[in-house]
């Protein structure tokens with residue numbers, strides 16, 4: 001699924017109107033109907049005692065007016081407050097005239113900000129994708145009043161004051177802190193960034209049959225990898241006469257004294273990820289552990305008891321993963337360097353392998369094309385630079401993957417998979433229960449399994465692994481709850497998660 005800019009979103013609306021031979025008013029009615037559908041599904045069992053619709057002067061306000069009419073017709077108590085402006089959009093004017101006369105409609109004035117009771121549900125239809133400058137004056141006062149009141153807010157399309165795809169030009173200007181945001185057609189880039197979470201709240205995208213042709217042709221680096229209604233990336237079925245070489249022989253280098261658990265988790269994920277064969281290289285202290293916990297895997301114990309000091313001979317493997325629990329011993333750094341210099345097969349680098357790369361940046365020049373790196377934000381900062389703004393971090397991601405011709409899985413709530421051509425795919429699955437030690441090790445094992453799979457290209461394998469990993473987290477949390485989820489639960493749910501992604 002593509003993610004478009006605010007400008008492209010306007011062009012998409014225009015294209016939809018032209019291609020479907022409808023009026024802009026009809027499209028606005030579709031948007032309002034979609035909002036009503038969401039509203040009824042969400043609130044039918046606990047109807048708000050009071051619904052206050054705040055309408056700005058543009059088409060976002062027009063959506064609000066149309067929704068107010070539909071809510072009234074559906075029997076909800078509705079009040080409308082209008083933000084005064086010099087100019088109003090034609091479809092706003094039209095929908096204002098369509099409001100039933102019995103509805104309370106009032107123009108906002110500076111000295112009469114609306115009274116907001118705790119059980120009021122506010123619908124924020126002040127500004128959407130047409131926001132052209134930070135909020136000021138009466139609009140800013142209203143939004144501050146709203147945020148201070150603590151009432152529930154449903155934002156139409158975008159929380160007012162928030163830019164859909166760019167950082168806020170004035171960090172001091174107020175932005176609506178919505179409880180829910182219901183948007184149209186496609187998600188907005190702003191929804192996926194941690195810095196906007198307090199504004200966007202729980203977000204949803206409703207289908208309003210926008211032009212599929214325009215979306216297919218639109219150029220954008222941003223994508224959203226969805227699981228439903230059908231997965232954006234799919235795993236081929238196993239053939240009846242399949243042999244294990246199709247799924248590859250993977251080598252995993254992981255663990256150091258006190259961190260052999262990382263090797264256990266990553267190897268478990270690799271096995272459950274469907275790898276044909278797995279060999280795990282561990283320090284001597286990990287031998288019994290791997291042989292006991294992962295009897296399906298072969299184990300190569302290092303001569304050193306506490307860390308990995310020797311790179312195994314590589315000729316038998318279709319993919320190599322290195323990093324979980326590795327530690328940063330000089331000998332392990334040398335192993336990493338030798339791996340980067342000699343490997344002829346896909347590589348997956350995580351955790352301490354990334355920290356070593358960050359410490360020895362000259363090694364970045366050795367990365368073979370299509371190497372997959374799986375940093376979290378802290379590890380990514382060590383590889384690049386520390387930044388506070390999420391948009392800036394995404395730019396660094398695109399610069400890094402294009403420069404090094406690699407794939408970077410920037411882990412987080414909406415994990416971003418950056419491709420060597422600069423495209424970025426945000427993941428849709430997963431939950432905060434996965435913010436627990438070892439979740440990343442599980443991802444590494446799963447990426448390694450799918451990189452060893454001879455049927456998949458590098459980007460598909462990586463996107464599939466990220467999607468399945470998050471889905472495994474969602475399946476696991478349904479049993480354990482989020483707090484009770486541990487990384488081993490992810491391993492156990494990889495099988496069903498991959499099954500859900502089967503073509």
Ligand SMILES: NC(=O)C1=CN([C@@H]2O[C@H](COP(=O)(O)OP(=O)(O)OC[C@H]3O[C@@H](n4cnc5c(N)ncnc54)[C@H](O)[C@@H]3O)[C@@H](O)[C@H]2O)[C@@H](O)CC1
Pocket residue numbers: 010013014024027028031056057058059060061063087088089126127128129130131132133134135136139156157158184
């Ligand atoms: N174009 C269409 O056909 C559709 C548009 N839709 C809705 O229309 C919205 C976009 O509508 P518009 O392009 O009219 O834009 P908005 O309604 O988001 O806002 C634009 C209006 O606000 C003013 N404005 C912008 N920033 C301001 C600020 N900081 N302070 C005060 N005034 C400000 C502009 O001068 C303009 O009058 C979408 O977010 C969506 O809600 C939906 O109805 C779907 C169909």
Ligand SMILES: Nc1ncnc2c1ncn2[C@@H]1O[C@H](COP(=O)(O)OP(=O)(O)O)[C@@H](O)[C@H]1O
Pocket residue numbers: 376411412413414415429430431432433434435436437438439440441442443469470
């Ligand atoms: N709030 C969240 N929502 C969804 N996924 C999350 C969330 N927090 C963490 N995750 C996922 O869990 C994994 C954590 O990886 P990482 O930070 O490397 O943990 P660790 O080093 O403890 O294994 C990543 O895949 C990340 O995307």
Ligand SMILES: [K+]
Pocket residue numbers: 060124125126127128155156157158159160
């Ligand atoms: K809005």
